Amino acid sequence: MASRRDDALKWRRGRIVEAAASVFVRRGYHGATMDDIAREAEYSTPALYNYFKNKEEIFRAVVMETGREFVALMDQPAPPELPFDRRLAYILRRLFALAETKRDLFVAFVAQRGFCDLEAEDLGDDSTRHNAEALAAFEHEMARGLDEGALASGESAADYATAFVSITKAFMFRWLMSGGHDGLEQQADRIVRLFMNGAAAR
Amino acid sequence: MASRRDDALKWRRGRIVEAAASVFVRRGYHGATMDDIAREAEYSTPALYNYFKNKEEIFRAVVMETGREFVALMDQPAPPELPFDRRLAYILRRLFALAETKRDLFVAFVAQRGFCDLEAEDLGDDSTRHNAEALAAFEHEMARGLDEGALASGESAADYATAFVSITKAFMFRWLMSGGHDGLEQQADRIVRLFMNGAAAR
Amino acid sequence: MASRRDDALKWRRGRIVEAAASVFVRRGYHGATMDDIAREAEYSTPALYNYFKNKEEIFRAVVMETGREFVALMDQPAPPELPFDRRLAYILRRLFALAETKRDLFVAFVAQRGFCDLEAEDLGDDSTRHNAEALAAFEHEMARGLDEGALASGESAADYATAFVSITKAFMFRWLMSGGHDGLEQQADRIVRLFMNGAAAR
Amino acid sequence: MASRRDDALKWRRGRIVEAAASVFVRRGYHGATMDDIAREAEYSTPALYNYFKNKEEIFRAVVMETGREFVALMDQPAPPELPFDRRLAYILRRLFALAETKRDLFVAFVAQRGFCDLEAEDLGDDSTRHNAEALAAFEHEMARGLDEGALASGESAADYATAFVSITKAFMFRWLMSGGHDGLEQQADRIVRLFMNGAAAR
DNA sequence: TATGAATGAGGATTCATTCAT
DNA sequence: CATGAATGAATCCTCATTCAT
Numbered sequence: 001m002a003s004r005r006d007d008a009l010k011w012r013r014g015r016i017v018e019a020a021a022s023v024f025v026r027r028g029y030h031g032a033t034m035d036d037i038a039r040e041a042e043y044s045t046p047a048l049y050n051y052f053k054n055k056e057e058i059f060r061a062v063v064m065e066t067g068r069e070f071v072a073l074m075d076q077p078a079p080p081e082l083p084f085d086r087r088l089a090y091i092l093r094r095l096f097a098l099a100e101t102k103r104d105l106f107v108a109f110v111a112q113r114g115f116c117d118l119e120a121e122d123l124g125d126d127s128t129r130h131n132a133e134a135l136a137a138f139e140h141e142m143a144r145g146l147d148e149g150a151l152a153s154g155e156s157a158a159d160y161a162t163a164f165v166s167i168t169k170a171f172m173f174r175w176l177m178s179g180g181h182d183g184l185e186q187q188a189d190r191i192v193r194l195f196m197n198g199a200a201a202r
Numbered sequence: 203m204a205s206r207r208d209d210a211l212k213w214r215r216g217r218i219v220e221a222a223a224s225v226f227v228r229r230g231y232h233g234a235t236m237d238d239i240a241r242e243a244e245y246s247t248p249a250l251y252n253y254f255k256n257k258e259e260i261f262r263a264v265v266m267e268t269g270r271e272f273v274a275l276m277d278q279p280a281p282p283e284l285p286f287d288r289r290l291a292y293i294l295r296r297l298f299a300l301a302e303t304k305r306d307l308f309v310a311f312v313a314q315r316g317f318c319d320l321e322a323e324d325l326g327d328d329s330t331r332h333n334a335e336a337l338a339a340f341e342h343e344m345a346r347g348l349d350e351g352a353l354a355s356g357e358s359a360a361d362y363a364t365a366f367v368s369i370t371k372a373f374m375f376r377w378l379m380s381g382g383h384d385g386l387e388q389q390a391d392r393i394v395r396l397f398m399n400g401a402a403a404r
Numbered sequence: 405m406a407s408r409r410d411d412a413l414k415w416r417r418g419r420i421v422e423a424a425a426s427v428f429v430r431r432g433y434h435g436a437t438m439d440d441i442a443r444e445a446e447y448s449t450p451a452l453y454n455y456f457k458n459k460e461e462i463f464r465a466v467v468m469e470t471g472r473e474f475v476a477l478m479d480q481p482a483p484p485e486l487p488f489d490r491r492l493a494y495i496l497r498r499l500f501a502l503a504e505t506k507r508d509l510f511v512a513f514v515a516q517r518g519f520c521d522l523e524a525e526d527l528g529d530d531s532t533r534h535n536a537e538a539l540a541a542f543e544h545e546m547a548r549g550l551d552e553g554a555l556a557s558g559e560s561a562a563d564y565a566t567a568f569v570s571i572t573k574a575f576m577f578r579w580l581m582s583g584g585h586d587g588l589e590q591q592a593d594r595i596v597r598l599f600m601n602g603a604a605a606r
Numbered sequence: 607m608a609s610r611r612d613d614a615l616k617w618r619r620g621r622i623v624e625a626a627a628s629v630f631v632r633r634g635y636h637g638a639t640m641d642d643i644a645r646e647a648e649y650s651t652p653a654l655y656n657y658f659k660n661k662e663e664i665f666r667a668v669v670m671e672t673g674r675e676f677v678a679l680m681d682q683p684a685p686p687e688l689p690f691d692r693r694l695a696y697i698l699r700r701l702f703a704l705a706e707t708k709r710d711l712f713v714a715f716v717a718q719r720g721f722c723d724l725e726a727e728d729l730g731d732d733s734t735r736h737n738a739e740a741l742a743a744f745e746h747e748m749a750r751g752l753d754e755g756a757l758a759s760g761e762s763a764a765d766y767a768t769a770f771v772s773i774t775k776a777f778m779f780r781w782l783m784s785g786g787h788d789g790l791e792q793q794a795d796r797i798v799r800l801f802m803n804g805a806a807a808r
Numbered sequence: 809t810a811t812g813a814a815t816g817a818g819g820a821t822t823c824a825t826t827c828a829t
Numbered sequence: 830c831a832t833g834a835a836t837g838a839a840t841c842c843t844c845a846t847t848c849a850t
Contacts, residue, residue, distance in 0.1 A: 027232070028230045028231065028232055028233070029230065029232075029233065030229070030230055030231075030232035030233035031230070031231065031232035033843080033844060033845085034844075034845060034846085035844080035845095043810085043811095044810065044811050044812085045811085045845090045846090046810075046811060046812085046846080046847080046848090047809075047810055047811070049845095049846075049847085050809060050810075054845075054846075055844095055845065055846090085402070145401075149403055150402065150403060151401050151402065151403055152399070152401060152402065152403045152404065153403070154395070155392065155396065155401070159392065159396070160401050162369075162372050162373065162376065163369050163372065163373075163396050163401070164401075165372070166368040166369050166371065166372035167364075167365050167368050167369060169368065170364050170365065170367070170368035171364065171365075174364065190357065190361065193356070194357065194361070194365050194400070195400060195401055196400050196401055196402040197354075197400040197402060198396070198397060198398045198399040198400030198401075198402075199347075199353050199354060199357070199362050199365070199366075199397055199398055199400075200287070200352065200353065200354065200398040200399060200400075201351055201352060201353055201354045201355070202354065207833085211833095214834095235818085235819060235820085236819075236820060236821085237818095237819080237820095245835080245836095246835065246836050246837080247819095247820090247821090247836085248821080248822080248823085248835075248836060248837085249834075249835055249836070251820095251821070251822080252833085252834065252835075256820075256821075257819095257820070257821095409812085413812095416813095431636070432634045432635070432636055432637070433634065433636075433637065434633070434634055434635075434636035434637035435634070435635065435636035437839085437840060437841085438840075438841060438842080439840080439841095447814080447815095448814065448815050448816080449815085449841090449842090450814075450815060450816085450842080450843080450844090451813075451814055451815070453841095453842070453843080454812085454813065454814075458841075458842075459840095459841070459842095489806070549805075553807055554806065554807060555805050555806065555807055556803075556805060556806065556807045556808065557807070558799070559796065559800065559805070563796065563800070564805050566773075566776050566777065566780065567773050567776065567777075567800050567805070568805075569776070570772040570773050570775065570776035571768075571769050571772050571773060573772065574768050574769065574771070574772030575768065575769075578768065594761065594765065597760070598761065598765070598769050598804070599804060599805055600804045600805055600806040601758070601804040601806060602800070602801060602802045602803040602804030602805075602806075603751075603757050603758060603761070603766050603769070603770075603801055603802055603804075604691070604756065604757065604758065604802040604803060604804075605755055605756060605757055605758045605759070606758065639822085639823060639824085640823075640824060640825080641823080641824095649831080649832095650831065650832050650833085651824090651825090651832085652825080652826080652827090652831075652832060652833085653830075653831055653832070655824095655825075655826085656830060656831075660824075660825075661823095661824065661825090
């Protein structure tokens, strides 16, 4: 039912969202100007208002888009026949692959930073909701790990998720910052190994 | 040699820095207005300019102060006679204790966020330098762990530090956000346990 | 090649420059506020920033514009077949005629005042350069007068120029201040007479 | 009747006035800050308020002081037995000598500039009054020259005064700007010669 | 749709001035 | 008298947003 017209519109909105993400990442919400975004998107500033009501809407769109991508990723679960640690590695690989294509969105959002100057206050709801959703998805996976007996029962699923996500973000951030085009597999494996086995010598 | 005058001045500067930290945390660099900071510090806005040349200097002071506290903490190493994991726990406990007294500075800085909208660009140097220093301090500790045979030789000291710091930040952030007045000991132990033993069931 | 757009833009810039000249004359550089200029130009204050980067640029534009007018005037020399004193009178008449149409610019600039509070320091270069150029143009004419034997050889061309320009400015200033719509011819003649013959009775 | 106390006070006021003159010359009225003046006078800023009610009063004092010096100079007339042109030269020499000692006041006031950004408006009265007084003093002298038959009757005393003062200012300004410690005699003579004989070759 | 032009609201910064000491 | 500290009133400038074309 989507006309060619709608598609084109959606595509141009998407271009603006990506440009905005890139600017928001670099400057933060308050630091990013509509002019910055327009320049990045190769539009005139007023043109942005044909696609979004105002700056906040653009920001919301960025947040939503990131969330959408992430949720879509988590909705396709890892093959259940794999053992727990392989499932984690599987998810991570897909995550890294996605991060590679949607760089700015991920640097902005997944890689532990958020758009900090807003997160805590004005738009916190959406932003933290997403963070929470991401955490929840992993928490769910951890709960399964506990069920299956793959995870030690000493900690809660929530704590496991917190730890896993934080390590993942740290390594992913480093990876993205350093160019991050390759070594994706090793990254995923190293994270899972560290998380599962810990650092202690045996 | 420091006169009472100088002391008073330093004290008031300190008050402004703490107020600023609190505001920067909530609003980010660009989002924080001098009015916000002044209100928080209970000064008139122009009064701030008697203590700092401009907004950026206040920000720098906040960053520096955090770094100073942290470095001071790491300069007093854990008792070397303790085994490696106890040393980590020892450091963490001191870190949490400090975080409890310098709440805003730590939420802002240690808890993995930085003042994001600046970090990436304008003031990146100081900010990331501190992050790097923090990391380096832990990396040093990890290197000792490897030497002593307490850590598995599979990963580099840098990777261990990255993982440890990220978990610490995540838990500390949660702890600070949730009020965080107690349970300090358990937090430290849980982090060390997760880091050392990993999540896998034995 | 100049589109209608460009023309319109240049015209509006010009209007602002004239308004600014008028304000700078009355208030000096520091005393003139952007609000003053905007009010005079019938714009909102921020609108000025669409045309000039900041106050200093407006000031520079004023200085430049004055210089441009003056240089253009001096580039069309007096008919060489006229005797020296008639040539001086010719130039003066054209100068007074121009001053009549570009009142504020001339009061500000030619009439010996400059925008004093800047001249000496911040923007001295442009401003004094123009003053120097004006002087140089007259000096050149005086050198010709010396060559032709019309001027006594006792003084240098530079000194003659200094004297002539100062008298001219003084009378022109008085003339501009007093309304100055007529008597232009007499002014020019009186200045030349005083300059050439001196005040002494014969 | 003036106690030692009063003398000291007057002396310190004087120091401030001179410092202020220097600053006003360089920066103009609006451009000069109380801090600038205080620094130049080697006082703290609030100390100035022990001597003057506010900035405007300081400015008025500067203007007054200049006028006072000038009036005092003109009140001691040239020896009446001298011929007219020698009297002019006599006055000029005294004027240059005074200018040498009260440099800033003269650069500011006599040398054709005034504190331009105020002159025209806020404080115009005092300032232009002084200018007028200076002119009037010379006009008076010119009237005598006319009476004595030393000046051609073609122009009014006012016009002669205007011309003479403008030339004087121009040369004095140049002299002051170029260091101006010597050649005082020649300057005075040259001005008188130019004014009396004119530039034309005989 | 797209854009040049314009502006109201607001933010950083300066400055004359006051006041307690 | 002198000064450190503090502040209200500007002033320059930016930015999100609107609107006519």
